[in-house]
Amino acid sequence: MSDLDDFLYEQVTELSQEGNVLFDDGDLDAAMAKFDAAWGLLPEPKNQWEAALWLLAAKGDVYFARQQYAEVVDAMMRAAMCPDGLGNPFIHLRLGQAYWELGDKSRAGNELTMAYMAAGADIFEDEDPKYLDYLKTILQPPVGQDTL
Template identity: 85%
Template sequence: MSELDDALYEQITELSQDGNVLFDDGDLNGAMAKFDAAWALLPEPKTQWEAALWLLAAKGDVHFARQQYSEVVDVLMRAAMCPDGMENPFIHLRLGQAYFELGDQMRAGNELTMAYMAAGADIFEDEDSKYFNYLKTILQPPVGQDTL
């Protein structure tokens, strides 16, 4: 995997950080504008770059906050194709939550299970408890434990 030019990487990182601040402040439109601007700077093919993973994850997070669950799936399926995307527990968490909200229990269960297997119960800590509660209905606790 090649690396981005330092100046370009810095520009993309700065836009992404600005987007994260706006997201945390509840300005979803402003955040998406920053993430889109950073995405536009990535050379083609965009998904070959490490930055593509976190930009797509951030865009998916905005869609999730907007309750645009089909868009979450579209964006995060692309993120999964980026370097290290398939191993990223956050990608699996958000995909699982989006599938859950779309009523696709099988895919939701698969993705939530992968998030749990990669990061443990902690990844669900700041999320609505309904997702972890659903996971508990389909996943057996590890040997020697009573709960997940």
């Protein structure tokens, strides 16, 4: 698909960046409002645009911070259907965490494994250690290593 026109791309990017700053400051409602505003600017079908991936991932991250795990799954599954979404380590990380929190350990294990395979243990660095600890119960360490 062709890229968004420059003016629209700038608007979407600016709103997204503002949302990221608000998210980092802990203002989840204001961050979501910025991400929603940016989402609203995308022409239909929205999931064809590269920006849809990072906007859905950002919205999923807000849902994760709010502990709204079913909404995380919905946003991240939609993100996975966007260009470059499938195989994105962050998408798989958040999906795995959400499934873990929802009690679906099988899906959690699959998604956390994909995140680990794509990005290594570093992707878990700033996350609650329980997710990597769970992964260690289902995955063997790489050859030549004692741990994941």
